[in-house]
Amino acid sequence: MQSDALRAAGCSRIWTETASGATTARPQLDDLFSHLRSGDTLVVWRLDRLGRSLPHLLQVVTDLEERGIGFRSVTEAIDTTTAGGKLIFSIFGALAEFERNLIRERTSAGLAAARARGRVGGRPPKMTTKKIKQAKLMRDNGMSQTEIAEILGVGRTTLYRHLK
DSSP states (O other): OHHHHHHHTTOSOOOOOOSOTTSSOOHHHHHHHHHOOTTOEEEESSGGGTOSSHHHHHHHHHHHHHTTOEEEETTTTEETTSHHHHHHHHHHHHHHHHHHHHHHHHHHHHHHHHHHTTOOOSOOOSSOHHHHHHHHHHHHTTOOHHHHHHHHTOOHHHHHHHHO
């Protein structure tokens, strides 16, 4: 069905990728990009056939435009070789940036709210105040720092950092 629609759209050569769009290794797509030349137009069945996400798709289309290659989607009626298609893609770009900013703002607000409730991010420290006192006592009793680190279940570097 997709191949028929692409032939009907005037495609002279069709690349078929069997790998999932979610995987980063896509040999057919890499081969396709190596064959495209300035003045060509890349035609896809649907936008999701080309990009894993909106930012990835925008990056691919931007790279194509920089090389002088047009882009067209059969089902979404997007064509970057026309002024209207370029406008639509510019809007997509603005929406992607808006989404990134929203995520950034929500993340910052969530972290600030957690800090206000007394939560601290990150994993708990390996060296507690109790362990530091214990380590100093062991060192004062002549134990090596390697032995102390092993007993306390911490790395030597972590121990050195807290005993200096």
